[in-house]
Amino acid sequence: MKKQKSRMSGGRIMASLILLLGSLAYVMLFAVINGSLGFVCSMGVTVFGAVGVAKALGEQIAISYGLIIGLAVGLGALRGALRFVEQYCNHYIAFRLLAVLRDKIFAALRRLCPAKLESKKKGSIIAMLTSDIETLEVFYAHTVSPICIAITVSTAVFLFVGFVSGWYMSLVALAGFVAVGIIAPVISSSFMRDAGVKYRASFASFNAYFLDSIKGIKDIVLNNAGKQRKEEVNARSDELLKHTHELKYKIANAGAVTEFTVSLMTLVATAVAVAMTATGKITIGKAVIGVVAIFGSFGPVIAISALPGNLTQTFASGDRVLKLLKEKPVVEDIEGKKDFVFENVEVKGLTFGYDNDKKVLEDICLTAKRGEIVGIVGESGCGKSTLLKLLMRFWSKDEGEILYCGDDIETLNSASLLDNVTMVSQTTYLFDETVEENLKIAKENATYDELAKACRQASIHDFITALPEGYRTKTGALGDNLSAGEKQRIGLARAFLRGSGLILLDEPTSNVDSINEGIILSSLAEQKKDKAIILVSHRESTMAIADRVYRIQNGRISEVNR
Ligand SMILES: Nc1ncnc2c1ncn2[C@@H]1O[C@H](COP(=O)(O)OP(=O)(O)O)[C@@H](O)[C@H]1O
Numbered sequence: 001m002k003k004q005k006s007r008m009s010g011g012r013i014m015a016s017l018i019l020l021l022g023s024l025a026y027v028m029l030f031a032v033i034n035g036s037l038g039f040v041c042s043m044g045v046t047v048f049g050a051v052g053v054a055k056a057l058g059e060q061i062a063i064s065y066g067l068i069i070g071l072a073v074g075l076g077a078l079r080g081a082l083r084f085v086e087q088y089c090n091h092y093i094a095f096r097l098l099a100v101l102r103d104k105i106f107a108a109l110r111r112l113c114p115a116k117l118e119s120k121k122k123g124s125i126i127a128m129l130t131s132d133i134e135t136l137e138v139f140y141a142h143t144v145s146p147i148c149i150a151i152t153v154s155t156a157v158f159l160f161v162g163f164v165s166g167w168y169m170s171l172v173a174l175a176g177f178v179a180v181g182i183i184a185p186v187i188s189s190s191f192m193r194d195a196g197v198k199y200r201a202s203f204a205s206f207n208a209y210f211l212d213s214i215k216g217i218k219d220i221v222l223n224n225a226g227k228q229r230k231e232e233v234n235a236r237s238d239e240l241l242k243h244t245h246e247l248k249y250k251i252a253n254a255g256a257v258t259e260f261t262v263s264l265m266t267l268v269a270t271a272v273a274v275a276m277t278a279t280g281k282i283t284i285g286k287a288v289i290g291v292v293a294i295f296g297s298f299g300p301v302i303a304i305s306a307l308p309g310n311l312t313q314t315f316a317s318g319d320r321v322l323k324l325l326k327e328k329p330v331v332e333d334i335e336g337k338k339d340f341v342f343e344n345v346e347v348k349g350l351t352f353g354y355d356n357d358k359k360v361l362e363d364i365c366l367t368a369k370r371g372e373i374v375g376i377v378g379e380s381g382c383g384k385s386t387l388l389k390l391l392m393r394f395w396s397k398d399e400g401e402i403l404y405c406g407d408d409i410e411t412l413n414s415a416s417l418l419d420n421v422t423m424v425s426q427t428t429y430l431f432d433e434t435v436e437e438n439l440k441i442a443k444e445n446a447t448y449d450e451l452a453k454a455c456r457q458a459s460i461h462d463f464i465t466a467l468p469e470g471y472r473t474k475t476g477a478l479g480d481n482l483s484a485g486e487k488q489r490i491g492l493a494r495a496f497l498r499g500s501g502l503i504l505l506d507e508p509t510s511n512v513d514s515i516n517e518g519i520i521l522s523s524l525a526e527q528k529k530d531k532a533i534i535l536v537s538h539r540e541s542t543m544a545i546a547d548r549v550y551r552i553q554n555g556r557i558s559e560v561n562r
């Protein structure tokens, strides 16, 4: 399989993330307008204070003290309201989008499945669904609009100070804005980039390992491997802590530099104001208004300079999420081609390998039709499961034909294929829901009679009705009281409920005791009348019910003479 390309650039990630906004961009615009006005209002409070002082210093100001105070108070109150609306909009956008993104990720996984879930990186998918998505909240709620607000407010202050107190002072302000809002973040983000990426990587690795350890805790205890596990967890936790320290240290340094720059630029602005007043270029009053306006105007750019620490993480998360959304599935769903109703399947010259150079299956030929049970035996790892997955088109064949009723699998609609072919795997997963709900994943609106019929066919009906609440019993409440055989029979009932013409069984009895194996096999034998069943096992004993048996060996298949 192809290796993933390296990371996209920050700009491209940001642009792609913003494109995901779609129609929410209007809400974002509204948030930015409110945020900018809010900031202008908050500056207005101090500026009107300065206007009052300027008036007291003898500046010609046409409005009364009462009006000045009134305006300052009014702007203060308005600031609150505008800020509320801004934050409300931003979080509305962020959480809406997170829901949309989760949905997109699930859709992507659905597209990529089941091949994607066979890869070993399930932990990183879980990390993506949890922490990466949360990180993007920071981007949508606390990154985009602050940047827009900083640009708007800085421009407004530049113009205001320029017109009121002269362009020298406003140039000082502009230099400050550029230093704090652009130069500082660019420099510190280049310093922090590595630390951010390492932090995210160690966070993801710790999460994946920890989750994996919790899932496997039984086996850890049984093998008395707790000590090594704990040491490894501790080692990864130390690693994470180290990277956290590194990142926080850099963030703190960047913050200090920012604060220093702000103080410095305010001092320079004051010096310029003093010089201009001394040389009689502007009045003291205008100088005071200018200095106060500049002093109060750094808020939005400071907010931006605080971003890089978050932003590098955001980019790393955004990168992973965007890559997943763009990832091409191993097999594309087929739509708009042919539907079919299963009668028979014929495999001719089928060849397949997961990697190009190593063939798992070569020149496989077999047939199965309604009313038959076809057995496939072979040693573990010989490609039995692979063959079943090819019959379901979880992977695409390399060469040869898989013909359902004479039509090649590549010409049949995926939905139709899933309707006609059902696979029961080695272990059945039961969700922590009622037995009924667990069965209904096979057929959403199945009636009680249908459920009961499928369960009778799988010889599990009597067992279920004997449970405390029958079909309404929660499987979680049963805990380990449900044996592998009983679970497997529920899996079988699901398959019968789907009503497909072809059922593929991948070692259905390998985890099951001989009593359950007997029950399952006789259920199957009874069901074969109107179905075809392909039964895979590495045990010969399971094959007693098969009409025909094939053996796979060294990638090749041959019929067993019995
Ligand atoms: N997703 C996969 N990617 C790469 N190789 C795989 C994958 N799944 C199985 N294989 C390899 O293909 C071979 C056949 O596996 P499988 O069909 O599961 O065997 P069986 O079911 O007969 O035990 C094995 O060598 C296995 O390691």
Ligand SMILES: [Mg+2]
Residues within 6 Å of the ligand: 381, 384, 385, 386, 506
């Ligand atoms: Mg297998």
